Amino acid sequence: MPLRIWRKPLDADKIKIPQAEIHIIKNRCKGCGFCIEFCPRDVLETSEEFNVRGVHPPKVKDETRCTLCHFCTAVCPDFAIFTVEKDCGGSC
Amino acid sequence: MTLENRAILTGKHFMNGDFACAEGAIAAGCRFFAGYPITPATEIAERMARRLPEVGGVYIQMEDELGSMAAVIGASYAGVKSMTATSGPGFSLMQENIGLAAMTETPCVIVDIMRGGPSTGQPTMAGQQDVMQAKWGSHGDYEVIALAPSSVQEMFDLTIEAFNLSEIYRVPVIVLADEVVGHMSEPLVIPAPDAINVVNRKRPQSSPEEYLPFKPDENLVPPMACFGEGYRFYATGLTHDERGRPRTSSAKAQQKLVQRLCDKIRENTEKIVKINETMLEDAEVAVIAYGIASRSALSAVRKARERGIKAGLLRLVTLWPFPDSHVSEVAKRVQAIVVPEMNYGQLVREVERAAKETPVTFLPKLGGEPHRPFEILKAIRRVHT
Amino acid sequence: MSEELLHPLERFLREWMIPHIWCEGCGNGIILNCFAKALSELNLDPNKVVVVSGIGCIGRISGYTNTDSYHTTHGRAIPFAIGAKLAKPELKVVVISGDGDLFAIGGNHFIHAARRNIDMPVICANNFNYGMTGGQYAPTTPLEAWTTTTPYGNIEHPFNLVYLAAASGAVYVARWTTLHVRRLTESIKKALQKEGFSFIEVISPCPELYGRYNQMRTGLDMMKWFKEASEVQHHLDPAKAEITPSKIVLGEFVNIEKPSYGRLLREKITQIQEKNVGGE
Numbered sequence: 200m201p202l203r204i205w206r207k208p209l210d211a212d213k214i215k216i217p218q219a220e221i222h223i224i225k226n227r228c229k230g231c232g233f234c235i236e237f238c239p240r241d242v243l244e245t246s247e248e249f250n251v252r253g254v255h256p257p258k259v260k261d262e263t264r265c266t267l268c269h270f271c272t273a274v275c276p277d278f279a280i281f282t283v284e285k286d287c288g289g290s291c
Numbered sequence: 292m293t294l295e296n297r298a299i300l301t302g303k304h305f306m307n308g309d310f311a312c313a314e315g316a317i318a319a320g321c322r323f324f325a326g327y328p329i330t331p332a333t334e335i336a337e338r339m340a341r342r343l344p345e346v347g348g349v350y351i352q353m354e355d356e357l358g359s360m361a362a363v364i365g366a367s368y369a370g371v372k373s374m375t376a377t378s379g380p381g382f383s384l385m386q387e388n389i390g391l392a393a394m395t396e397t398p399c400v401i402v403d404i405m406r407g408g409p410s411t412g413q414p415t416m417a418g419q420q421d422v423m424q425a426k427w428g429s430h431g432d433y434e435v436i437a438l439a440p441s442s443v444q445e446m447f448d449l450t451i452e453a454f455n456l457s458e459i460y461r462v463p464v465i466v467l468a469d470e471v472v473g474h475m476s477e478p479l480v481i482p483a484p485d486a487i488n489v490v491n492r493k494r495p496q497s498s499p500e501e502y503l504p505f506k507p508d509e510n511l512v513p514p515m516a517c518f519g520e521g522y523r524f525y526a527t528g529l530t531h532d533e534r535g536r537p538r539t540s541s542a543k544a545q546q547k548l549v550q551r552l553c554d555k556i557r558e559n560t561e562k563i564v565k566i567n568e569t570m571l572e573d574a575e576v577a578v579i580a581y582g583i584a585s586r587s588a589l590s591a592v593r594k595a596r597e598r599g600i601k602a603g604l605l606r607l608v609t610l611w612p613f614p615d616s617h618v619s620e621v622a623k624r625v626q627a628i629v630v631p632e633m634n635y636g637q638l639v640r641e642v643e644r645a646a647k648e649t650p651v652t653f654l655p656k657l658g659g660e661p662h663r664p665f666e667i668l669k670a671i672r673r674v675h676t
Numbered sequence: 677m678s679e680e681l682l683h684p685l686e687r688f689l690r691e692w693m694i695p696h697i698w699c700e701g702c703g704n705g706i707i708l709n710c711f712a713k714a715l716s717e718l719n720l721d722p723n724k725v726v727v728v729s730g731i732g733c734i735g736r737i738s739g740y741t742n743t744d745s746y747h748t749t750h751g752r753a754i755p756f757a758i759g760a761k762l763a764k765p766e767l768k769v770v771v772i773s774g775d776g777d778l779f780a781i782g783g784n785h786f787i788h789a790a791r792r793n794i795d796m797p798v799i800c801a802n803n804f805n806y807g808m809t810g811g812q813y814a815p816t817t818p819l820e821a822w823t824t825t826t827p828y829g830n831i832e833h834p835f836n837l838v839y840l841a842a843a844s845g846a847v848y849v850a851r852w853t854t855l856h857v858r859r860l861t862e863s864i865k866k867a868l869q870k871e872g873f874s875f876i877e878v879i880s881p882c883p884e885l886y887g888r889y890n891q892m893r894t895g896l897d898m899m900k901w902f903k904e905a906s907e908v909q910h911h912l913d914p915a916k917a918e919i920t921p922s923k924i925v926l927g928e929f930v931n932i933e934k935p936s937y938g939r940l941l942r943e944k945i946t947q948i949q950e951k952n953v954g955g956e
Contacts, residue, residue, distance in 0.1 A: 222681055227702035231895045237855070254700070272715065273857040276698065276705020278683045324761050325755075344948045349762045349941065354788040358755035361748060361785075365728075365759025367682050368746060369767060373759065436712050517761055518744040521723040525690065525739055527747035536693065537739065 216284040219265035223256055227242030227279035234271035234280050240264045243271065298346045299484045303575040308446040308473040309334035309376075312402055312466065313342065314481065315450030316374050320489055321400070322348035323373035325362035327355055327381060330414040331470040332404040335376035356381040360388035364397045368526065370517035372454055376402035377469075379421050380411060382428070389463050390429030394459035394554060395526045396505070396513065398492055400453045403465055405582075407659045416659025417470040419582055419633040425465045426611045432549050434556035436563060437465040439581040443477035443636040455490040456563060460555055461512050461594070467610060469633065471583040471661055499523060505548075506533040511555035560612045567606040568621075570596060574603030576675050577625040579618065579642050581607040583661045584631045591667035600675050613641045622646035627674035629654060631662045650674070688712035688722075690742045701887075701895020703854035703880030704734050707801055710857055711741070711772065714864035726769045728757040730777035732808045734801035734880075737772050751781030754789045757796055761841055765938055766793075768868065775802040775816040779835055781817070790873045792843035795938045797848075797867035797874040800837060803882035812886030818919070822889045840913040841875035842930045848874035849914060849930035853902040854881065856926065863928065872936040879924060 206218035208214070218236050221242070228250055235243045242265045259265075264270065265282060272281040299318045305589040306314070314337050316324075324339040324633075336352065349366075352483045353359040359375045377385065382403045393400055407413025408420045425437040436456050440449045446468060453464040495502050495514040504524040507513045513533075516522035529537040530545045536545035556563065570592060571577060580588040585606045595602035605621050607614060618641075622628060628646055630639040631654040639653045654670050656662045689712065698704045715725065719893050722743060729738040731750035738745035744767075748756045754773045771778075778786050778800050786798070802899040806812040812828050813823040816837065841849045848870050852860040860878060867874035881887055881898035892898045902924060909917070910927040917925040928954040 222682065222683075227695060231701040232700075233706075233896065233899060236896055236899070270857070272684070273709060273861070274706060274855070275709065276688065276702060276854075277695065278685065278705075278709065281683050283681065283684070323759065325759060344945045345952060347945065347949070351758070351762060353755060353758075354784050356786050357752065358758075358788075361752035361755035362759030362762075364748075365746075365756035365761075365764035367759075369726075369760040371762065371763035387749055388752060391752075395746075412815035517764075518726045519724050519764055523690075523723065523742055523744055525693070525745045525747070527739065527746065528749055534692065 217267050218284045218287065219262055219267045220283050221259050221265060222259070222281050222283065223263055224279045226248045226252070227255040227257035227277045228252070228254060229277055230256070231276060233274045234264070237274055238271055239268060240266055292466065299487065300481050301483045301607055302481060304479045304481065305476055306443060306479045307334065307476045308440070308468065309404065310338045310442045311443045311479050312376070312450045312468070312547065313338035315447035316400065316454065317342055317346060317356055318447070318487055319372065319454035319480065320491070321372045321374050321449040321454060322346070322373045323363070323366035324348070324350045325353050325359040325366070325373070326375045326377065327353055327359050329381045331406055331473050332376040332402060334473070335402060343448050345559070356384035357388065360385040360401070363399050364388060364392050364395070367397045367399050370519070371440060372398070372458070374400040374402065376404070378404050378406045378414070378420070379408045382421055382424060386428040387422060390433060391429060391437070391528045392463040393429065393433035393435060394528050396515070396552070397463065398457040398461050398515070399448065399463050400457055401465045401466050402450070405467065405469045413659045415470065417583060417633060417661060418537040418659060419469055419584065419637070421467065422610060422634065422637040425467055434553045435463050435465055436460070436556065436609070437467045438608060439610050440466065440468050440470065440472055441582050441585045441606065443475065443479050444584060446472060447479055447481065451489070452486060455488065455663065458490050458492045459512070460559065461492065461515060462556060467553050467582070468516055469582050477560050492506060493524065503533040504535050507551060507555070511551055511558065533671045556612055563609060563612060564614045564617065565608040566614050566617050567608055569604040569606070569607060571603035573601055574624070575601040575626050576671050577603050577621050578629045578631065578667060578671065579605045579607065580631050581610060581638065584633055587662040587664045588631055588667050590664035591671060594664060594668050595671045600671060610668045613645070615645045618642055618645035618646065622649040626676060627652065629667065629674060631656065631667050631670070632644070633657070633661065685709065685712040687715060687720050688715055688742050692737045697950045698733060700883055701898070702733065703803065703878070703895070704737065704801055705742040705877055706854040706857060707772070707799065707880065708737055708740055710861045711799070713861045714868060716937060717861070718865055718868060720768055720868065724767050726760055726767050726786040727762070728753045728769060730773040730782060732774035732777045732806070734769050734772060734774045735777060735801040751777055751785065753777065754782060756799065758789060758794055761794065761796055761938070762941070769796050770868070771798045773800065774807070775800055775804070775837070776806045776814045779815045779837065779840070780782060787840070790841055790846045790875065792937045793845055793872045793934055795871060795873070795936045797864070797876065799864065799876045799878060802837065802877050803880045803886055805882060805886040807882045807885055811882070813890060818939065823886070823948055836915065836917065838875070838917050838929050842914040845873065846875045846930060847932050847934050847935070848873035848928070850928045851877040851879070851917060851926050853879040853906060853924065853926065855899050856900040856906070869930045871939065872934055879919070881956055917929045
């Protein structure tokens with residue numbers, strides 16, 4: 200259940216929210232769908248393209264929704280997807 | 292420091308064969324024993340249980356022989372010389388993992404103190420019924436080395452030899468004794484440490500990045516890295532290539548690997564094989580024997596000579612690889628060959644094969660008691676013309 | 677969405693063996709992932725980690741970890757590991773194998789290793805059948821399940837693996853599924869650092885065989901079953917930790933301290949050698 204923030208934190212301006220970079224190694228994907236199904240933020244969906252295995256790898260719907268929980272990274276059986284924090288040198 | 296803390300008990304002893312075997316193992320550098328008690332090899336386990344902790348080694352009594360053999364391979368791959376001891380029924384249980392040891396080229400020693408079989412058989416009586424099993428016991432094509440001690444001194448000496456051969460050729464070596472040799476007590480001389488030749492496995496010269504665990508040297512044996520040295524290799528019982536990668540669908544990889552595993556022993560047979568000749572130079576009848584049967588045979592040959600028969604003894608110390616060329620050469624020189632064995636026909640088949648045209652008389656003795664010298668003498672007289 | 681960056685756990689994978697042979701939706705890859713993650717979060721010397729596995733789909737895992745690895749005969753991973761560990765105690769020897777390999781043919785070795793409290797973590801991938809050979813029934817196959825050798829439904833009661841491990845003497849016993857990746861990783865870390873015999877049962881999807889034969893055609897179907905049915909009950913009596921179509925009890929059931937085989941052996945050897953030096 201999403202937590203509804205009803206009050207803005209006092210230091211909200213100073214907090215830097217990490218931005219995510221989602222990397223998909225498309226040709227490793229076997230199309231199991233675990234990352235898409237279990238992403239808590241509904242960031243991924245099945246793509247239309249085919250990879251070398253003849254399956255549809257995931258694609259990112261909205262990278263800004265990703266909170267870097269790394270669940271997709273942990274649950275992928277094929278090491279085909281991982282999330283890293285975007286390095287924008289302070290200007291995200 | 293007491294006597295017992297020494298690894299090598301230099302001096303003269305009066306000891307039983309099983310204990311001598313254990314002392315030989317320790318003298319060779321064995322520091323891991325995993326086994327399961329079984330008559331008549333239990334005394335080896337008991338001696339190792341007492342002695343190994345004294346010299347900083349590990350004894351573990353596994354839950355069965357299958358686990359024992361697996362633990363021996365594990366310890367060897369961790370870099371420690373390791374061994375197990377058993378008899379016929381346990382030897383049968385160990386076969387699958389002996390195959391694994393052969394396939395992953397693991398140096399290790401398996402002592403089989405043979406007793407009456409098949410199955411539970413005669414636990415407290417002698418036999419020589421595991422000879423063929425030592426060679427063909429596991430499935431698939433592979434080669435092992437088997438040595439046959441015939442005295443307490445040889446139980447000590449040949450166990451050291453077994454370790455050395457296993458380290459040189461990265462192969463399981465079987466010490467194939469029998470219950471009489473295992474349980475009898477005789478004088479034993481243990482030399483000083485510097486008089487004992489101990490060989491260790493060849494280590495890799497290459498760096499971890501370049502190392503190919505199953506790439507052989509000129510003698511067809513690959514140098515061996517062990518766990519924890521940074522090589523991070525992969526060893527599997529599946530058919531594999533030089534890198535260790537499973538190649539279960541490659542005919543070429545299977546052929547290459549299996550041939551090498553066999554050739555490394557077959558092509559080095561002359562270097563490996565040991566025999567002992569007594570009164571064979573002018574012999575007309577040769578007795579070919581091993582183990583306890585060779586003790587009776589020696590007595591019979593001497594008695595034959597007293598009666599004017601030119602008999603001689605070819606004692607096989609190495610049973611596998613079979614000393615083909617030695618047996619063929621002796622067969623050419625003599626009129627007849629007598630093979631006494633405490634089984635119903637095992638090594639005699641190899642002798643027949645190598646002896647070709649020379650007639651071979653087989654003298655089986657079942658029941659657990661060694662041949663009496665006069666039984667062998669009778670056979671010698673019968674074949675002598 | 678670039679592809680130049682390497683996966684963060686790449687260094688734990690044996691590069692020339694990847695990609696692995698496991699099916700789409702198979703949980704074994706997740707176990708490999710969690711194991712690699714656990715290694716990355718601990719300060720272990722990777723050169724001292726030895727992965728030993730038996731025969732089965734999960735048995736191939738030792739080929740994929742960038743560690744010293746050994747792939748034994750069926751059922752003999754544990755005794756091999758015991759040999760390696762006792763011969764060289766500084767090694768961190770880990771056994772990762774399947775429910776058939778560890779509890780059918782290897783059952784005897786499992787209970788004795790747990791009894792002896794050998795220092796090693798044992799991770800069991802439980803997919804309720806013998807996958808590698810095409811989906812025959814295993815000691816963990818539920819009653820009435822369809823497998824190729826129970827074509828009329830299984831009539832055998834399955835093991836409760838965590839109960840068996842606890843009863844045999846394991847000092848750390850946990851059960852997770854491949855969906856519970858974080859808790860599984862934490863358990864693996866605990867097991868890697870704990871003195872004594874640790875056992876982690878991982879319920880894992882086998883969609884091509886067990887799943888297909890039992891109305892869970894995809895890995896996703898099985899993972900959804902895990903999600904619906906899982907219930908975490910830490911410290912529950914393992915005898916009561918059941919697995920049914922509607923309830924999979926997970927958690928850490930045992931976490932006790934008991935001197936390990938290695939500790940007792942070291943103490944005994946020290947005693948013996950001191951006595952011998954001290955006397956005469």
